[in-house]
Amino acid sequence: MTKEIELKDRIIVALDVDQREKAQAVVKACESHIGFFKVGLQLFMADYFNTVDWILDRGHKVMLDLKFFDIPETVKLAVEQVNDRGVSLATIHGNDPIIRAAIEVRGDLKLLAVTVLTSFGEEDMRSMGMTGTIAELVMFRARRALELGCDGVVASGLEAQALRTELGSRLLIVTPGIRPGPNVKTDDDQIRVVTAGEAVRSGADHVVVGRPITRAKDPIQVIESMQAEIVGQK
Ligand code: C5P
Numbered sequence: 001m002t003k004e005i006e007l008k009d010r011i012i013v014a015l016d017v018d019q020r021e022k023a024q025a026v027v028k029a030c031e032s033h034i035g036f037f038k039v040g041l042q043l044f045m046a047d048y049f050n051t052v053d054w055i056l057d058r059g060h061k062v063m064l065d066l067k068f069f070d071i072p073e074t075v076k077l078a079v080e081q082v083n084d085r086g087v088s089l090a091t092i093h094g095n096d097p098i099i100r101a102a103i104e105v106r107g108d109l110k111l112l113a114v115t116v117l118t119s120f121g122e123e124d125m126r127s128m129g130m131t132g133t134i135a136e137l138v139m140f141r142a143r144r145a146l147e148l149g150c151d152g153v154v155a156s157g158l159e160a161q162a163l164r165t166e167l168g169s170r171l172l173i174v175t176p177g178i179r180p181g182p183n184v185k186t187d188d189d190q191i192r193v194v195t196a197g198e199a200v201r202s203g204a205d206h207v208v209v210g211r212p213i214t215r216a217k218d219p220i221q222v223i224e225s226m227q228a229e230i231v232g233q234k
Pocket of ligand 1: 014016040065114116117118119154155176177178209210211212
């Protein structure tokens with residue numbers, strides 16, 4: 001592990017809720033242990049930048065996960081709306097024109113290219129008539145993202161190791177699709193899942209965790225156990 005990242009910033013808690021009050025409750029429940037929160041499409045649609053600003057005012061970091069995918073000019077204009085507001089990480093889709101447009105106007109933001117969604121499996125690839133493997137597609141997109149000037153990628157824990165080995169330490173790797181316990185089969189939409197410890201051991205800088213923490217009876221207990229795994233793997 002080459003980058004010095006504080007333990008409280010390793011897990012980015014995904015605030016996938018429909019109201020500001022619910023998001024604030026999750027932040028308050030986790031903030032003794034967590035300093036990084038992700039605002040995604042649902043909360044952003046419900047609340048625009050209000051929760052983002054509230055989290056930043058409390059001294060925490062924000063990942064804004066809106067996965068911009070549009071014509072380059074629209075992406076450029078959208079990135080300009082996120083610049084210089086204190087957001088640490090923002091996501092865009094990992095294809096060349098989108099990345100180029102976003103990079104051109106990036107201010108203080110770190111841009112992450114989404115390689116392949118962690119809910120997307122090999123079967124989905126086949127059914128879309130795509131050849132090759134997910135691992136190859138992830139590597140191809142991550143390499144392009146880095147060449148074009150992206151700060152990092154969003155990639156599953158299954159590909160993190162190959163990305164780290166092939167592309168070096170400069171690339172920031174953020175890994176969603178985290179589930180507690182080894183070989184856990186999930187009954188939700190995530191397919192390419194690993195544990196927090198496995199992700200970090202494979203080279204992820206941050207893990208994104210939503211439901212396993214936000215729907216837990218005792219979120220702090222889940223966080224502590226994931227952080228213990230992460231410390232063990234650093
Ligand atoms: O609840 P769960 O832990 O599955 O939440 C994962 C979060 O990470 C969600 O907010 C989802 O939008 C996000 N994400 C993902 N896969 C990606 C990029 C982001 O699951 N490739």
